[in-house]
Each structure stands twice: as structure tokens, then as C-alpha cells.
Amino acid sequence: MRTYVQHTMRFGDLVAAIFDRAAQYDTDPKEVSLLATRVVTYMLRHAREMVIPLSPRR
Numbered sequence: 001m002r003t004y005v006q007h008t009m010r011f012g013d014l015v016a017a018i019f020d021r022a023a024q025y026d027t028d029p030k031e032v033s034l035l036a037t038r039v040v041t042y043m044l045r046h047a048r049e050m051v052i053p054l055s056p057r058r
Helices: 011-023 029-049
Strands: none
């Protein structure tokens, strides 16, 4: 049996985490930016395919 755990975070925090992770793979700022931008773009394009229930606002 698999347990599904949903994590939520602000979009800006997600982008910052992606840039931090990309910086671990390369030291050239242009390459880091390109890699992170591609990941964010990929996630946004495929977000429609993901089932993400909206949580009520606090």
C-alpha cells in the first residue's frame, strides 16, 4: 500500500528551491538560470495533468 503525502508551498518558495537545487549541479550562473527556468517551465506546462486539490484559504 502506498501512502500519498501532499506538500504545499508558495510558488516563490518553490522557484527559489529549484534555483538552489540547480546551483548544486553547476557553478555558472547562466547555466543555473537556464536549468532552473526549464524545470519551472516543465512543471507549469504539466501542471494541468496533475491532480491538485485546492485547499481552503486560511
